[in-house]
Amino acid sequence: MADEPNPVVSIIMPVKDGQRFVAQAIESVLAQTYTNFELIIVNDGSTDISAKIIEQYASIDNRIKFISLENNYGVSVARNKGIELAIGRHISFIDSDDIMAPELIERMLKINEITGAEIVLANYTLSLKELSKGDNLPKVLSPINAVSNMLYQKKGFDSALFAKLIDCNLLKDSQFAPGIRYEDLLFLPEIYLKANKIAKIDGRLYYYRRNHDGFMCDNSRKHLDLLYVTEKLRQDLFPKYPILEKALIHRRFSALMNILKRCYKNGLKLDINNKSLIINEIKQLVPMALKDSNARMKNRLGAVLALSGIPILKFAMKCS
Helix, strand or coil: CCCCCCCEEEEEEEEECCCCCHHHHHHHCCCCCCCCCCEEEEEECCCCCCCHHHHHHHHHCCEEEEEECCCCCCCHHHHHHHHHHHHCCEEECCCCEEECCCCCHHHHHHHHHHHHHCCCEEEEEEHHHHHHCCCCCCCECHHHHHHHHHHCCCCCCCCCCCCCEEEHHHCCCCCCCCCCCHHHHHHHHHHHHHCCEEEEEEEEEEEECCCCCCCCCCCCHHHHHHHHHHHHHHHHHHCCCCCCCCCCCHHHHCCCCCCHHHCCCCCCCCHHHHHHHEEEHHEEEEEHHHHEEEEEEEEHHHCCCCCHHHHHHHHHHCCC
16 A cells, blocks of 8 residues: 555645644644655634644645635535545544544554554544554444444544544535534544444544644534434434434433533523523433433433422532
């Protein structure tokens, strides 16, 4: 593969005001043990010095393609632009504040060759010290099982886009929905279900940097997009894949509990009507959450608390 004239892998990195960590992210890509790749960096209207930092790296390594968008259109548009420009047979993604282990791309490509899986999943870690190759044989799953594990939020089956290798043909006619959050959760099931098989490796080969000032830790009303995404997943997937019904209900219940906790504990502002609708839907889904043997313990506990009464659930959420 290394002798092919075109890059085998296209790695896409959207950047928005990433001056603090973007150099580390770029260097982790350039340090990959597999070298026949292109790194497509899409600057999504940064107002800091991110562009200057990226330009310096692009000037010394011709594997870097750097594109600047005039305005901040959001990560979905930036990723769509990267996919449009990609010429590799496989696509991988990295966030501009994260780090790839040096062996990540080589390991995923090797698993792709061994198993023929169009999608290869690796694990991530929240600690640089825990980056590891892993030694176990890959686990090969059907697309349905992989999507089910994602919806059930099983360990190692996250809905984040990073630490994955995806056959470029699966991305044809698919785009990230612009203007919404939790876009990965909406995007990935569609892509998984286009594949014939998916492989999972045990190595922690990607460092995800948790940003305590970022979106996942704030009280933005954009978190309500999670309710839109989980409802759209139910509408889109259940008619075609009724076998996923319980998993879709589980993910919906989890989303409702997430938003209610953000309201009670973190100060997310909800009007009385929205809060009432969320509480009523939680009550409706409690019996199914309790009966589902695949549901994660966190959801079951939440269902028990909701069954005990909303005041008790509110107290537990504030204290957790």
